[in-house]
Amino acid sequence: MHRYIIKRLLMLIPVLLGVAFIIFAIMSVAEGDPVYQVAGPDATEEQLEALREEMGLNGSLIERYFRYIGNLLKGDLGVSYVTKLDVMQLYLQRLPNTLRLASIAMLVAVALSVPLGIVAAVNQNSWKDTLAMILALLGLSMPNFWLGLLLMLLFSLKLGWLPSGGAEGFTSVILPAVTVGVGLAALLTRTTRSSMLDVLRQDYLRTARAKGVSERKVVYVHALRNALIPIITIFGVQFSNVLGGSVLAETVFAWPGVGRLVVDAIDQRDIPTVTGALIMTTMLVTIVNLLVDIIYAYVDPRIKAQYTK
Amino acid sequence: MADNAERVSKLYKKRSSLGMAWRQLRRNKGAIIGMILLIFIIAGALLAPIVYDYNTDVIGMNVRDRMQWPSAEHICGTDDLGRDIFARIVYGARYSLAVGLVAVLIALVIGTVLGAAAGYIGGAFENVVMRICDIFSSIPSVLMAIAVVSSLGKSTINLMIAVGIASTAPFVRVARAAVLVVKDEEYIEAARAIGQPDWKIVAVHIIPNCLSQIIVQATLRVGSAIISAAQLSFLGLGVPAPAPEWGSMLSAGRLFIRDYSYMTLFPGIAIMITVLSLNLLGDGLRDALDPKLKR
């Protein structure tokens, strides 16, 4: 098991380097010379040249990339063109908010989807199943920022129950978390249902029933534990979507998270911030996926055994 | 005797794959609803230029008629520049569908070719392609698309490219997996034995065999591509104004959501219905074409 984890960690390194390179390369072809955003209206040619040097804009793409990675390893993501602040610091300021939003959104999604998926699967083809599936389909088809707007319209503008923006107090997280959570819940409901249906067909549940295990325990202990395996996988994959989806929710609800940082930085053409935040976020996603794989191995003894050998 | 044989053959026919797929699809009410809705939407998109004049009805403004609530004259109301929202939504279908389709087409072509090649060639090439695929899929697709658009600049084409690139990885996976399954079948061996070139084997024998999975994947992806495009437009990174793209209409309506909620309501419903119909159809296709995934 340890070897498995170590192997996965080693495999992570080229992926992280690749992720950094792709984002770095994409951001490097951005039009316009960023030096003009930093320089004031009256900058002279010499000042511009000096600034270019200072901003690390000289040299070829590969050169700049390796310089960037070198700095990254030291925890230095460069300095924002706009605020002149350390990008790592900006990122870390926002990260807790994003993690808070993402984790609560995940909780919302799980709380909505797993019971719904189970109910749908256990009552396959009944009205409960149909209703759950229609809800899931609607959730899947609804752009989450639109849902966010509707929720905001209803719960904060019309009813005034919840704040429409900001990140203060617990209530402020509810609407963005529901917004992000619903789309994910839709997907997870479908996964839970099909995974449960798959498991509910299995002979070992009949074995369990035949030995007198109560139906409740059959579903929630015997079936669910097996059904969880694909759900966990989707969960890991979806974490990246939650972070992506939270960009929209953060925009709608003025939630000061990483997504908002990226979007604002793009608007301000603050390339170091965009690059740094994207690279850090992607690395985070990659690491979370690794963690999910490891958890996966723990939940499913078959996989664990495979790697222990 | 004869009876029994007939019955057996009837049973067998029931299970023949294409016929069954169509039967399945036809019986799936959801898929039919999706298909009908989709036909309506596509027809609307195609007919829009006949019914509406782009310059006067869609982008032409009548500032004095701004912000009118839905009425008989403007069934979805007018926006902040006095443009009829219904005309813009109908016309907007052209953008959303075009962006969705082209983006998926980009992803499909690149993804299928790369995936099929990876699966067929194998070895180091496969490894490199799959690792790159891993890298791409670990970048959240919204962020990826944002990065691409913000780097290339805002335009309809760039939006398609961005959404396309961000949804390529799944196609690579599907194509590769399908090829791996088919690759070692005997008829491929046979084709190889009679000296058919590799590209021809892939194009003639392998790709058609994984087509059903790719079609399913593509149908489902068009929906999410439309949402991605709308998201980018919402963030101001999509189709430039004054084009009536649904996402940018939503974004514009957001400023007035408090008093003029219809401005955000209708474009949102348009996106939802379109994506819903694609999902319904995609689900139906998946159930019909891909028995493995059948619930």
Next chain:
Amino acid sequence: MENKGKEEITDREILNIENLRVRFETEDGIVYAVNGVNLKLGYRKTLGLVGETGAGKTTTALAMLRLVPDPPGVVECDRLEIDGQDVRGMSINRLEDVRGKDISMIFQDPMTALNPVLTVGEQIAESIEIHEHLHKDEALKKAGDMLELVGIPRARLGEYPHQFSGGMKQRVVIAIALACNPKLLIADEPTTALDVTIQAQVLELMTELKEKYNTSMIMITHDLGIVAEVCDEVAVMYAGKIVEQGSLEEVFGETLHPYTEGLFNSLPNIKNRTAWLKPIHGLMPDPTDLPPGCAFAPRCNYATEECSASCPALKNMGGTHFVACSAYERDPDFLLERRRKNG
């Protein structure tokens, strides 16, 4: 008073089923899986339920435990008693007490019958925990005993099913089924999925344990050899009906039904190794579309037009021997080819 009288009557039977009918209502039509089965089984007896795949044997067994999935399954019967208890109207809670304690079942495929994410110890102990209301540790200890009983070292209690071979898994399944010393054990083709060498071992183990615990058993199989070896009574099923029923000697020695004969003919003849096998031609009828008359008629060598017209009922042919074949109604002296040859 009445209850007491009833108990006395049913005391002799561990199982009593009358007119069991099971159908599955699917989108493709209604599948008539079991169509009026009557079964009685005495204590410590073993019944062989024989028939080809799809005859409704497993469904019949599942119906006894009320494990037929609903929907789409619909189960109807006039009587369903296990050890004198009416299972038909039992509450779910009561039913869960009966399952695993009074009646338990060994399933066909040991590969899929065990939960892959629970240790075998947990799976055996679960049954003990439920029925004997023991603490988890004690249950686990007893599970170890059971494991040893089926010939697996106790140390493997904490292992997962994938760490066991097929035969070992079947032993685990048997251990689960016997953990609470049930009065009736249903074994659904317990050896079909196993290697031939293992088959004998497992079979031996089962008969041994059955003797030890005084368990009644229903052995579902299509292997007449197994029936001959372990059963006291035999019921032959075809298309959801029992077509012939009787003691082992009656059915094997004085075969009455053409289908039973067909089954025997499908076996290789040990005495005459050069003889051709005589398999039953054709397929079992589509259970969604059963013929109105005798379901076996389209495949039957003796069939006349009458056979396709009306459905024969199970009739006593002397002793405990029953058969459902209209040939005997038309001609009381009708003899199957097999018996004509044997004399």
Next chain:
Amino acid sequence: MKKKSLCLFVILSVLLALVGCSKGSSSGSSAAAPAETEAAAPVIESAGTVTSTGSVKSAEVDETTNYKDTVIIGIANDVNNLDPQGSNTDANMMVFYLTHERLVNIDPDTNEVIPALAESWTVSEDGCVYDFTLAADATFTDGTPCTAEDVKFTYDRAKDSSFAMQKVADVVSVEAVDPTHVRITLSKPNQDWLTLMAHGGMSILSKAACEKDPVKGPYLGSGMFSLEEWIPGSHCSFVRYDGYRKGPAPTRRIDLKLYKEASTRLIALQTGEIDVCIDPSTTDLQRIAEDPKLDLIQTPNVVMLYMPMQMEKPGLDNVHVRKALAHAMDKDSIVFAAYDGLATIHNNYINRGQFGLNPDIHVYEYDLEKAAAELELSGYKPGDLTFHIMVDNEAKKTAALIFQNSCAQIGINIVLEEMETAALKGKLNDAALDYELALYQFTDDLGTDYTLRNQHGSTMQEDGTLKKNGSNRCNMKDEKFNEMLDAALVETDVEQRRQDYYEIENYLDEICPIVPICTSYINIGAKKGLVGAIWKPDAKHDFRLIALPE
């Protein structure tokens, strides 16, 4: 299956019913809409005193009232740089008023230069040497004294700052005579120079702090507040400096919180999350006026919206094309749709309230026939020309859409490019001058000469070519214009100088380098009872004395 379709039907009907409901329920407000349009005519609320310069002063702080510890201000644009010499956005300027001081200030009542860090000053006969006497007890908010050395350091640093250098271009030397005396020598007399020195970009920095930390050192000033916490994109908070030499501010803590969406910002005000909402959406003004707990503060601003035309771009180098575009600018509709009627059409080339504003300026009225005629004169055919126009906010986008629509009718194709303010600024500042049109604004009221010179002037280089000045977005290089400006600058007769500027404006009007569009209103929503704030027409509000009774 039947059940499934039934379910779907039910859900869809519920959805439709919901839509129907929201339509129905809001028909009330639809009826109210015309009323709102009528009320759209600008009304200046009496929530403060309007000064002659257009600033609105809230009532003054009253000694006997208890004030809240913290005032939270919802701002629309992020504070993105706390170095006074590192940026020039309005949001940042508001911060520099809190944390820093300049040598001099502008009196919001009279628009005159008044003492600040410099308690007094003298000007030499030739108008070139300024002697400032600094307040002896001036300290930075970390307690260290603020001396002449710091002033010298600041002015020397400004010479290297691309944002501040234009303002100190005339400064030849800065000399710290003794800790409280600074002598600044200019290369030539400049009537507007002292006004320039009141600009937030000329805030006095601490030499010691800047040398210790070049990035964060400039955050330290000698103002009434010091920086507490700054999270870009979220908020920026300040705490009162109790050692301020003229006594501490009435409020202990001021928090500037960013709410990008105007509607969200107003909701935050209504729910009490914030105390002041800067720049609410114009559609929401009625709502503020009707809210008994809120005050609406309105004053015409000097944020002049205009469209620069990059005069070296093909097509735009033709004066008839520029005039055609000017005639195609439907200012009425822009005021109506982009500003909900809350704006004043502007036809001059200098700002409202500036000296020398020509009241009889020729107007390029909205007339598509005239526009088409001009286009014909230019030699271009309808359909020949495509221009890109850059915009950075919703109001400008709306204006650009209206402009685009009008231009389409005379056969000029306009392509919108939306971008964030910083990006737009970057494009405008880019030496490549790779843009055609933009909607931009200027808020200078630092003197007519500075405005005109910065907006349209150019400087002779050593090689004999003209280089456009910093804010010259139209890239106009006209020697005659520069000479007219130079003449006006040294003119001592006020009336003559005024006439000179009239002439200059007429001259500009003929060249038509920009299309002035409108000035709008400063709108502020605040909790009732708010005192001490000075709402300035240039949108760089002064919060130093802001306070809210408990």
